[in-house]
Amino acid sequence: MLIVASCRNVYRQSARTGVHKAVHNGKPVGRGVRMPKIELSDRFCQTAKPTSGLQVEFFDTVVKGLSLLASAGGAKTFYFNYTRPTDGKRARMKIGRYPEMKLGKAREKARAGRGGIGEGQDPLVEKRALAASQTVADMVDNYIARHASTKRSGDEIARRLRKNVKDVIGEIKLSELHRRDITKCIDTVKDRGAHIEANRLFEDVRAMVRWARGRGDLDSNLVEGMRRPTETTERDRVLSDDEIRTMWAALAKADARESTRRIIRLCLVTAQRVGEVSGMTRDEIDLDEKVWKIPAARSKNKRDHVVPLSNWAIDIINAQLADAEALADRKGREVSPFVFPGPGARAAVTGAAIAKAVKREETTKRNVSTIMGVASWTPHDLRRTAATHMEEIGISPFVIGHVLNHISATKASITSRVYARYDYAREKREAMELWAARLAGILAPASAKVVAIRGGRR
Incomplete structure (x- = not known):
C-alpha cells in the first residue's frame, strides 16, 4: 500500500487497482477516485493543484514511477515510486521540490532509480547512505561546480562560500546540519563589521540551501524564516x-x-x-x-x-x-x-x-x-x-x-x-x-x- 500524507487526510492507493481512497483516522471519508496519470510538462507542473482542497499526486506516463505531489498550499514535490527488490513491498523516495528541480532532472533521477532497481539496489537505501556520508563541504563544492559557476558573479560566490562556510562548518554532516550552524557562519562575518558581506553571504547560503533541497540533498529549507543579518539602505552616493x-x-x-x-x-x-x-x-x-x-x-x-x-x-x-x-x-x-x-x-x-x-x-x-x-x-x-x-x-x-x-x-x-x-x-x-x-x-x-x-x- 502506498501512503501519501496531508495535514488532515491520508490517501491510500492500491498498487493493483490504482484507486485512491481518502481516509481520516483510518476511516474512509469519501468515494474512491482513480489516480490521475498524465504526461507531465513544465506548464502542467507550474499550474498543478488539487481540485478538492486536498493533496493530489499525478503520475507521469513518460517515466514509470515518477509522480508530482501537489498540495493546496502550493508545494509541489517529485517522488519516485517503486517496488523494493529485497522484499517486494512498495516504497517511495522524494526526488526534489519543484521548481527548484526541473522536470527533466526529475525524470533523469527516476530513470536512474529504475536502473538501480534492475541491478538489485534499493534507491531509498542508497540515498540515505549518501546523505549520511555527505558533508557541508561536499554541498559547497557541488553547488559551486554545478550551479554557481554558471553565474556572472560565480567567482565571488565561490570565494564567499569556501571562506565563510566550507572552512567554518565544512566537516558537519548534511544529515546533522542545523540552522544555528548557518547562523554561526554569518555571525562570524557580521562580527568583524562586514555588514554588506554578511548580507551577501546570507543570500549565497540561502540560494545554495534551496538548490540542495531542490536536488534532494537536503530534506528541509534550513533558511526558511531567517532574516537578512543587516538591514541596508539603497546607496545614493553621487560625486559632485x-x-x-x-x-x-x-x-x-x-x-x-x-x-x-x-x-x-x-x-x-x-x-x-x-x-x-x-x-x-x-x-x-x-x-x-x-x-x-x-x-x-x-x-x-x-x-x-x-x-x-x-x-x-x-x-x-x-x-x-x-x-x-x-x-x-x-x-x-x-x-x-x-x-x-x-x-x-x-x-x-x-x-x-x-x-x-x-x-x-x-x-x-x-x-x-x-x-x-x-x-x-x-x-x-x-x-x-x-x-x-x-x-x-x-x-x-x-x-x-x-x-x-x-x-x-x-x-x-x-x-x-x-x-x-x-x-x-x-x-x-x-x-x-x-x-x-x-x-x-x-x-x-x-x-x-x-x-x-x-x-x-x-
Whole structure:
C-alpha cells in the first residue's frame, strides 16, 4: 500500500487497482477516485493543484514511477515510486521540490532509480547512505561546480562560500546540519563589521540551501524564516563636480596598476558596471564603429547591450590595448583576449579586485573616511554619478535607462520585450557624446574655455 500524507487526510492507493481512497483516522471519508496519470510538462507542473482542497499526486506516463505531489498550499514535490527488490513491498523516495528541480532532472533521477532497481539496489537505501556520508563541504563544492559557476558573479560566490562556510562548518554532516550552524557562519562575518558581506553571504547560503533541497540533498529549507543579518539602505552616493575633479587628479597618483586606473575612468566615462568594464574582451570592441557590444552572458540582466564609445573612451581602451600587447611581447606569450587581463593573463581582472583597490585608498582622520581626497565612494557610485549628471544636462531618463541597460527601461512590458525592436542607438550615442563633453568641462582647468552643453529637458 502506498501512503501519501496531508495535514488532515491520508490517501491510500492500491498498487493493483490504482484507486485512491481518502481516509481520516483510518476511516474512509469519501468515494474512491482513480489516480490521475498524465504526461507531465513544465506548464502542467507550474499550474498543478488539487481540485478538492486536498493533496493530489499525478503520475507521469513518460517515466514509470515518477509522480508530482501537489498540495493546496502550493508545494509541489517529485517522488519516485517503486517496488523494493529485497522484499517486494512498495516504497517511495522524494526526488526534489519543484521548481527548484526541473522536470527533466526529475525524470533523469527516476530513470536512474529504475536502473538501480534492475541491478538489485534499493534507491531509498542508497540515498540515505549518501546523505549520511555527505558533508557541508561536499554541498559547497557541488553547488559551486554545478550551479554557481554558471553565474556572472560565480567567482565571488565561490570565494564567499569556501571562506565563510566550507572552512567554518565544512566537516558537519548534511544529515546533522542545523540552522544555528548557518547562523554561526554569518555571525562570524557580521562580527568583524562586514555588514554588506554578511548580507551577501546570507543570500549565497540561502540560494545554495534551496538548490540542495531542490536536488534532494537536503530534506528541509534550513533558511526558511531567517532574516537578512543587516538591514541596508539603497546607496545614493553621487560625486559632485568638485569631487570628480579631486578624485580624477588623485587617481593618477593612487597606489594601483595603470589598468586599474583605466577601468575606474571607464566606469565614469561609459556609465557601465565595473564588472562589465573589467571583463571587457577584445572581440567585444569595434573601434571603427566606436561601439562596445556586451553579450548577454556578461550582462547583469542577461540581455545583449551595445554601448556607444566616445573618443575619450576609445583613447583609454587603445592605451590599454597597447600596454597589454607590449607586456605579452615582453613575456613571450600570446596576447590575451581580455582587454584588462589579470595576473598571468589567463582571466580578466574582476570587478571585486577593482573595488578592493579603491577601498585600499581609504584613509580615516578624526572619524571621517575619504578615498582619493573625497568622501568614501565605490566604483558603482561612478555609474550612478554619470547617470545623474546626464539627467542634469537634459538627457531623457528613458534614454539614460537604455544607456545603463536597465531592464525597467528596455524590456519592462510585453510590448517592449516582444514587439518594440528599436534599439535607441542614435539617442544613446548622442547621450554618451554629451556626457563626455560635460565631463571634459568638469575636468578642464578653471581658465579653460568650457564647451557649451545643451540644457533643458528633452
